[in-house]
Amino acid sequence: MSEFQSLVDKMKVLGVKRVFIKPLANNDNSKQQIYLGSDFEVIRALPSGDVYSAGITKKGAIFKASVDFRWINLEGQTDLAPNTQIILYPKYPETRLSGFLSGCSKEKAIAPRHLMQPPTAEERAARQDAKRYLVLGVNDETVWAHCSGWDGALHDEIKAIIEGDDVRLVASVFYEYTLSKVSSEEKLLQKLKEIYLQGFIESCRLNSEGELIAYKAQNGAGYTLEAQFGITPNGSSDPDFMDWELKSHSSGAVTLMTPEPNIGTYLDDLETFLRAYGTRIEPERMDFASRHNVNELNKKTSLTMRFEGYDPQSGEILEPDGGLMLRDAKGVLVAGWKFEKLIFHWKKKHTNTCFVSYTAIRETPPKYQYGPKVVLGKGTNLQLFLKALYLSTIYYDPGVNRKLVAGKWKSKKRNQFRISWRNIESLYADLKTVSLDAL
Known part of the structure; x- marks a missing residue:
């Protein structure tokens, strides 16, 4: 040997x-x-x-x-x-x-x-x-x-x-x-072809013990796809399958990542944050859910997103402690994602991304069929990512709330960064469309 x-x-x-x-x-x-x-x-x-x-x-x-x-x-x-x-x-x-x-x-x-x-x-x-x-x-x-x-x-x-x-x-x-003659891309497409041939799959997810359970809400496309790969929805920032991140996609916006802020008054107390900047939909619910673009005042929340310590002309990070900062009218830092946080999530989440189209039957619970169209994205880089954040091509679109359930307040923190599907090509050097029917 x-x-x-x-x-x-x-x-x-x-x-x-x-x-x-x-x-x-x-x-x-x-x-x-x-x-x-x-x-x-x-x-x-x-x-x-x-x-x-x-x-x-x-x-x-x-x-x-x-x-x-x-x-x-x-x-x-x-x-x-x-x-x-x-x-x-x-x-x-x-x-x-x-x-x-x-x-x-x-x-x-x-x-x-x-x-x-x-x-x-x-x-x-x-x-x-x-x-x-x-x-x-x-x-x-x-x-x-x-x-x-x-x-x-x-x-x-x-x-x-x-x-x-x-x-x-x-x-x-x-x-x-190459340790194997079959690449991770080929293995991924083989698995997706098997899922596609199953037809419509009833909405489900894996619980923390890895057991398959029903999921009745209408936002279960991602959970159902992950369940077919044996992925537990635990908020991990690691890739889903080998070196691939999986994203279910029908139309409209795609959620790229959901990092929590690592600086700002948001971290002190969620109830205080929601009362100051959120919307009281009803006595039993408070929401913070509205798109924020860089350098634009959000009239709903009265907050403005700034990309601080970044030179858009050169694409250079000038201040390492800067980043995406959400501030109120007095300049108070409400929530922020420092560059170290943004770089870490970019590093972990977007090595290769597979966008899987799906069709839904809106029953209770809904059903989903994945494919046949799959888009494979490769070759994104940090400069493209930072530029997309500055231009709000990737934008902050939170889904944070508190609900009164059975007499107790329950909080949901989902700080989403999303991109419109029509702009997805701005993130990747190489986008390839594959039809599972042709495999």
């Missing part, structure tokens, strides 16, 4: 689902960090912790996210690199990996310190055309890493793989080695 295949097999035993290869240049070292591309796509390929603001320097605003990063040698021994993090520089834009040797055990000698040292001038010249290869095995939580030398059996095997047909370019700098 080849050294590379042996390494991949050891990674698979550890739960690895995807394998990436990153050719390393001279400047990819422990001092200058490892370059991960200019389009931020890599932060969606690699699992990480929450994105947080690291302030502003001469390089502009900086954001960071920790990574559960572990080195693995060819014998299968591992060592944690506890200080590994991804660093985002939106001004350039640029993404780098740092701290991948810090805290590693020198006694174990598993981390490839000798391969990650900054080169001398002589070494830099001698290795100008030579590459090391960083192999990354990832699952939903962890990155397992191994680095080849500038030559040797493993180096030669990986070089041949990259030059062959068993890899595809991902996030502009990675080559993904």
Whole structure:
């Protein structure tokens, strides 16, 4: 067995689902960090912790996210690199990996310190055309890493793989080695074809125990589709199926994400918030539900959405603590989504998105048939996302309320960010329409 295949097999035993290869240049070292591309796509390929603001320097605003990063040698021994993090520089834009040797055990000698040292001038010249290869095995939580030398059996095997047909370019700098001959897109479409052929499905959802239960309300299309994939509606921001986010779609607007604000008086007390800015529909109900566009006063709520710390001309983040901020007439910050929150949700939710058309029979409970039209969206980037928020192409359309039920007030928090279907192409570099009938 080849050294590379042996390494991949050891990674698979550890739960690895995807394998990436990153050719390393001279400047990819422990001092200058490892370059991960200019389009931020890599932060969606690699699992990480929450994105947080690291302030502003001469390089502009900086954001960071920790990574559960572990080195693995060819014998299968591992060592944690506890200080590994991804660093985002939106001004350039640029993404780098740092701290991948810090805290590693020198006694174990598993981390490839000798391969990650900054080169001398002589070494830099001698290795100008030579590459090391960083192999990354990832699952939903962890990155397992191994680095080849500038030559040797493993180096030669990986070089041949990259030059062959068993890899595809991902996030502009990675080559993904195919663990399966069937891609995630093909598996997704196969599953959707099975669901389409079932015909109309009675509205349902999975409860917290994973049990299928009826859902009688008329907004069950998404829940019913997720139930067919075994997805519990738990508010997780992770993709729904492998690296795909599922969105049921009939017409009109599509809900892209539902992040809660992470700043503002909204967080203090929902009842006070609703009494100040909501609408009293009846004695037993208070609602906060109205579209808010950037730089426009919402007459219903008397609030204005601002996109603060963002330069629309350059697309640059000027203030890392800025973001979408909802303010009242006195400038009081009522609710806000800081850039770190917006970037984190963009990172988690929109790697690839599959929009599944459906037809509904409006009974009680309703019934849904999914397909045959499916639209696959790929290639969105952070700049497009931020621009769409500034232009209100993606707009805030909350569905927050409190209801008096059996003598007790029950709250519902659904802070929706939506986009009109006719504008969906503004988010993706590649949109492909597929007919399940043709598969």
